Amino acid sequence: MLKSLSWLRPAPGDFRDQARALRSEMRGGRGDDLGMRLYALANHALDENQLVSLARLAAGACDAGAAPAPFSAVKLGVFGDGTLSLIAPAIAGTALRHRLAVDTFVGEFNRAALDALDPSGPVRSAGLDMALIVSDARVLGLDRPAASRAAADETVERAFGQVRRTVEGLRPSIGSAILVQTVAAPLEPLFGSYDRIEPGSPLSMTAAFNRRVADWAADGGVVLVDVAHLAECVGLEAWDDPGQWHAAKLGFAPSLLPVYADVVARAMAAVRGLSRKCLVLDLDNTLWGGVVGDDGLGGIVIGQGSATGEAHLAVQRMALALRARGVVLAVCSKNEEAAARAPFREHPDMLLREDHIAVFQANWTDKAANLRAIAETLNIGVDALVLLDDNPAERMQVRSELPLVGVPELPDDPALFPRMLAAAGYFEAVSVSKEDRARAEMYQANARRAAALSASADVGAYLASLEMACAIGPVSEMTRARVAQLVNKSNQFNLTTRRWSEGELAAAIRDPARHVAQVRLVDRFGDNGVIAVLIADKGPDAWAIDTWLMSCRVLGRRVEEACLAHLAGAARAAGARALIGRYIPSPRNAIVKDHYRNLGFALEDESGGATTWRLDLDRFVAPALEMTVADGFLAPENAAA
Structure with a gap:
């Protein structure tokens, strides 16, 4: 299984022709889908020679250190x-x-x-x-x-x-x-x-x-x-x-x-923060044997005493183990919702229960559409999803419609499903923090917030109903590793995508010429943990914002305005008269292209897609926000732990 990369589809018979076509395209005019076609070709079980060919294509696809999406x-x-x-x-x-x-x-x-x-x-x-x-x-x-x-x-x-x-x-x-x-x-x-x-x-x-x-x-x-x-x-x-x-x-x-x-x-x-975050589970013949809509609750195969039933229990056991280390679980099934939920609620041998599932999509809509809905509800990209589905036709449809979703090939024997999923390495970790282990709960709370928003006609009233408490403070020894992890994993809401090792971060914290802050957010649904990092270079007249990044799961909550109010207040207190911000584009951070414009900064320079912005502090007025903000730099006893 490992030796043959069995979780991937076999190499296409026309691999050479596809590689040759991509190479010709690079010499001529590049199509907008060049990167996606290269990505699709890479997602096969390739041998050493094919990998060498792809390496040459990768070198040709990059222009002055910039890579095409994705x-x-x-x-x-x-x-x-x-x-x-x-x-x-x-x-x-x-x-x-x-x-x-x-x-x-x-x-x-x-x-x-x-x-x-x-x-x-x-x-x-x-x-x-x-x-x-x-x-x-x-x-x-x-x-x-x-x-x-x-x-x-x-x-x-x-x-x-x-x-x-x-x-x-x-x-x-x-x-x-x-x-x-x-x-x-x-x-x-x-x-x-x-x-x-x-x-x-x-x-x-x-x-x-x-x-x-x-x-x-x-x-x-x-x-x-x-x-x-x-x-x-x-x-x-x-x-x-x-x-x-x-x-x-x-x-x-x-x-x-x-x-x-x-x-x-x-x-x-x-x-680089590109590991997947959410395991999306099919139901029939994946989590249990049989089709619940046809066979009924008593007819599905799950539980001890049956080789097939025990194999499906092993799938559930692996899903629970992944959830315990922070992977979010969701369900995507073509089924009547009541029938799909019944085993979770009523079957005595089920290990998975409804409260383990962050988003439950059971209907007759195609799976690609349901996967989009799951990603939207969790406020993550579809590239953070992995679909575990026994049905080859469904796997093919999702790969065609949503090529960035991880979709492992599965053998006929469900006993091998857990091994195949593990072998693929979708959820690789380079460190595991307390917040990582709590991520599944955090995203489930996000799903509840999304439900509360959809039930509210007024965004301001919705935000107020969250009862948010924002804590901004210095980075402590206890949180430094988590902050370094966030800096190196955040790709979308990241203005410069500057990476800091933990050692470099520790030096920046000690440097009196730098301002380093972490931001936590708690609301009535739970603790979101450290969700933003701010690093600024202190100049006598202006502070230059080197790093501004946030977790995408708090977008739309006005946390960025709280961050700006903090930076403006700290810079004013130090005698500075302006904030300088820079946006450096990357393949994944387009969502913050207008971040500084939206916050009232004026454009100062534009070169090669990068932009520089200025905010004069004598004209800045901190906004009223639907949250309480405790600023540990102004009151050290309130510093974030």
């Missing part, structure tokens, strides 16, 4: 002590299906540490957004046994120090994240089963090294790419190819390049 441009540096020339194009080709247009910079063979530490070398001037550190147990010296526990500890520490020095040397050159791989364990046993116990065995030392890397990633120092787990999943015997290692210093079998590249690309996409 892609986000990324400059990736690939560093390691083995052969990297095969890895880089496979990642670039694969990344297209994760909505990233990747331009790769490949480090010199066996020069990872030297490249990273050279202050005048090409790495420093390459303009890298991310870096990938490709490691191997053999290069790190973890494949040779140690004679004692002390010697084993020393070997692991030396290997970890080697990777850490490379990472720290690269940090000044990387705009966003550094991805570090775990390493696959050597296949050949030394003591047999006792390898797991003996600290000096290669198996135990690679496990200790991988634990150090995982702890490092948990602290926010790097982003983890768990190659060791991938190797275990496909089988170490299939993963390790000694001939390739001896001949080319490639750490795994070339046939596994596509799945390896997919694991790397999905981690990169997660860094």
Whole structure:
């Protein structure tokens, strides 16, 4: 399943013709749908050669670092002590299906540490957004046994120090994240089963090294790419190819390049906030066996004692596990609504209940239309949705109408549905905060807010009925990781899409020349958590807004006006006379193109699609808002926690 990328459709028979047509189009006049056609071609199970072809197309599609919709441009540096020339194009080709247009910079063979530490070398001037550190147990010296526990500890520490020095040397050159791989364990046993116990065995030392890397990633120092787990999943015997290692210093079998590249690309996409947010569930023959409208409540197959019933329970169990980590659940079914809801309400063996579902769409409208309605209700894009549906015709219709929706292929056997969904990696995470785990509840509260709005004839009365409380304050140690995550994941309501690592954010917070604020919002439906970040450079006459981003789930709630009132008040208090804002367009932030205009700023400059705006503070009057605002910069005891 993993080796063959079975969640994707097979490569089209005319792949070469499609690639050739796209290449010709790039040489001539580009069509408006160039990016979407490239994305559609990438969403197949492609081999190494096809991925190389796609990588060339991706490079041709980008113009001066800008990528066509739906892609986000990324400059990736690939560093390691083995052969990297095969890895880089496979990642670039694969990344297209994760909505990233990747331009790769490949480090010199066996020069990872030297490249990273050279202050005048090409790495420093390459303009890298991310870096990938490709490691191997053999290069790190973890494949040779140690004679004692002390010697084993020393070997692991030396290997970890080697990777850490490379990472720290690269940090000044990387705009966003550094991805570090775990390493696959050597296949050949030394003591047999006792390898797991003996600290000096290669198996135990690679496990200790991988634990150090995982702890490092948990602290926010790097982003983890768990190659060791991938190797275990496909089988170490299939993963390790000694001939390739001896001949080319490639750490795994070339046939596994596509799945390896997919694991790397999905981690990169997660860094950019492109992981999916909502799992949309079909009902008949997906959550239960049979058709509830035909078979009735007692005729559907669900529950213990039946292989089919237990298989469908496993689907529900996975959905609940995803919800517990923050994935929103919705239902999209062609059914009479009463019949569709009955199992959730009445069937004793159902694990999923109505209160687990944020949006319930059961009718005879086509699924693409219902998916649009689900996205609109949750205030997210359709590109945040994944549809789990056993019906091939429905999957085809959704892919045709809504190509940005994630739609995994499913086998006939429902026992394999959970594995296929997990293998696809739609919900990849690079960190998990308390707010991430509460996201499902937050979006369900959003759905209730949408219902309240639709029942109200007056927007002002609706906003007042929410009983909103907005807290604006400094970023604390407790929330810094969440704020960094929001900065690096927010793509739509983000004026400049400037990315800040957690370390850079910590430095900005300490910098007296910068103003860094976080914004929380609570209402009668629940706590929305940290929903906005503001970073401004303090000038003597004007404050320049470097970063202004907000979660899209609070759009239309006048939070942006509260943010402006805060910035204006803080700048005035410091003696400034104006605010300067800048909008830099990206493939996904068009919704804020007129943000500053709408807030009363005057256009000062326009160049290459980017605009600069000015607000004179002597003319600014803070608006009356349908919320209470506690400003922790004016009253530190009220600072956001």
